[in-house]
Amino acid sequence: MAHRLLPIALLSTAAAVTACGGGGERARPVHGTAPAEIAGVGYTADQLAQALLVRVPGYRRAGEPDSGEYGTLKAVQNAARLQRDTVLDKPQCGPGRPGADVAADVPAALVTFAKKGMTVTETLMGLPAADAEKQVNARVPADCLRFRTKVGSHRAEHRVVETPKGEIGEGSRTVGVATVSGNARTRTWYVVFRGRHYLATITLHGPTATHTEAERLARASRLQAGRILP
Structure with a gap:
């Protein structure tokens, strides 16, 4: 079992906005800390x-x-559940597309912060440099930059923008999604960057989410991780 990083993020956001008008995912209590390690990667969950x-x-x-x-x-489990309930007008843009994957058994940790109408989620994953680089170098296919979703009777339209490869950490990518569902308009920005033996994602979601704030949060994440991880 493997999970595609950005397609899951894009689709789960689309489904969440369609189903509940933009409510963000809340972090759950720690339910176990897997001892799993990947060869050449010293970081545990x-x-x-x-x-x-x-x-x-x-x-x-x-x-x-x-x-x-x-x-x-x-x-991640909630995102997969949302995907199963979501109908895309472009099925080829779903998680089944070939490309770099994040294996389900890699060590990971996640935290979410919230304020009225806005959420910030940070995820750290222990990945070998080559696998992390694949995620940073991946790009959203041109035919997936616009798509529609339906969850039950709720419909939404989504427009994706992607910036050139960035220099946060040891390389980064930034993707934005603008969503319209009825009268509700929300934005989601994802910043994916790699550090030494890990991959990080910052997700900023809400009506006033901006590219600038998302990348500022990613730099703060990089700084914090650099203080702790040897």
Whole structure:
């Protein structure tokens, strides 16, 4: 079992916005810290949890951090559940497309912060440099830059933008999604960057989410992880 990183993020956001008008995913309590390690990667889920952001100015932490194997994180499981309930007008843009995957058993940790109408989610994953580089170098296919979703009777339209490869950490990519569902308009920005033996994602979601803030949060994540991870 493997999980595609950005397609899951894009589709789960689309489904969440369609189904509940933009409510963000909340972090769940820690339900286990997997001892799993990947050859050549010294970071366990416990170590990654220690390296998560402790605070985000203007936000409050939404529950306790979650850690363990990537596929067991509640946010990842909820995303997969949302995907099963979501109908895309372009099925080829779903998680089944070939490309770089994140294996379900990699060590990972996740935390979410929230304020009215906005959420910030940080995820750290223990990955070999080559696998992390694949995620940073991946790009959203041109025919998937616009798509529609339906969850039950709720419909939404989504427009994706992607910036050139960035220089956060040891390389980064930034993707934005603008969503319209009825009269509701929301934006989601994803920043994916790699560090030494890990991959990080920052997800900023809400009506006033911006590219600038998402990348500022990613730099704060990089700084915090650099203090903790050897």
